[in-house]
Amino acid sequence: MPDLGVVYRLSVEDFFPGGLPYSEGRQIAVWAAAAGADALHVTAGHYRSLPSAQIVLPPMRFPDATFLDFAADVKRHVGVPVIAVGRLGDPATAAEAVASGKADFIALGRTLVAEPQWVDKVRRGAPIRRCLACNTCINEMRGGARIGCVVNGTAGRESLFAGRRGPRGERIAVLGAGPAGLTYASLVGEDNSVTVFERKAQAGGAFRYAGKAPMFQDVETDETSLARYIRDMVAACEANGVEFRYATDPTVVPELLAPFDRIVLATGAEYRFGSGPLVEWLLDRSIARAPGIARLFAWPALRDWLYYRARRGTAERFAHLLQPGRRVTVIGDAARAGKSKQAIASAFEAALLDQ
């Protein structure tokens, strides 16, 4: 292809006995460059990789910049630009990958599914919506579904949101700083005056406990991935002028809500049968991660029961907040206990579609 730039993408290590070892992967990269490839895009992994095929899209337990050292080594052996890929969505990690000379370019996969505005936001120094590396996007696609994302409720249905606008010029109280409340506040913060009330001393809600469970979606959990997401969502809210009031429960002091035009209930779900304290106790002490118990917590039937049947939405507890002239919007698990993807998607719908 003399008139076209050719980027040759290759996996340089298969991670299974009998598969391609790195020494051979690097040789292929060298041959490809010698044969005229204009750039090399270096990844790793194979559908037969061990311990699992998930490594092709390194899930949250894997470190940032998972394959960068492969790219750096290939770069030492070729004279064409090298593109690195794989968990490079942390802006500092991405910048360092290029600044250190390990790669000439970085490629982003899941990061751009979670945050299509990544390039623009990073250029402006604005906080980003982090990909969790939960692999729900790819796992659902492999199951035949269209693409979707746990943290980006518009992914795969962008046209539904195109040209639509949510509330403007309102004073909005969001009750609950879990993933749904933070998502809603981050999206409406710029065009409204928004206060988030959180009963606990810190943000995170259900994600603080999800981080302590053995599995998140279909991957092994890593608490820092969820904590980093929460931290940047809070930062995104604050950058859009959202005020946070922690350790404050307006249902106990309803006067706090008097100045607001709209109350958004993002109060999550509660466990039935008084089992909430026990589940939180198990998670807080990392007992759910202990061998044996972790297997029990990873059992699909138990996980489904914990998500859907053992919990119920809390919205009805707040019926007394209904007042003439005040709008009440219910999002996330507060409406119906379920999984994070649906909870966050409902926050996008409430924030961006006409009310």
Ligand SMILES: Cc1cc2nc3c(=O)[nH]c(=O)nc-3n(C[C@H](O)[C@H](O)[C@H](O)COP(=O)(O)O)c2cc1C
């Ligand atoms: C939804 C989705 C589809 C993908 N499809 C392909 C594909 O067809 N071929 C391929 O080589 N890699 C594919 N990838 C892998 C990405 O190119 C990339 O290597 C991987 O996601 C790791 O980068 P990331 O950590 O930035 O997501 C896909 C990734 C995602 C999220």
Ligand code: SF4
């Ligand atoms: S579904 Fe999970 S892995 Fe995929 S882009 Fe969204 S947050 Fe990232």
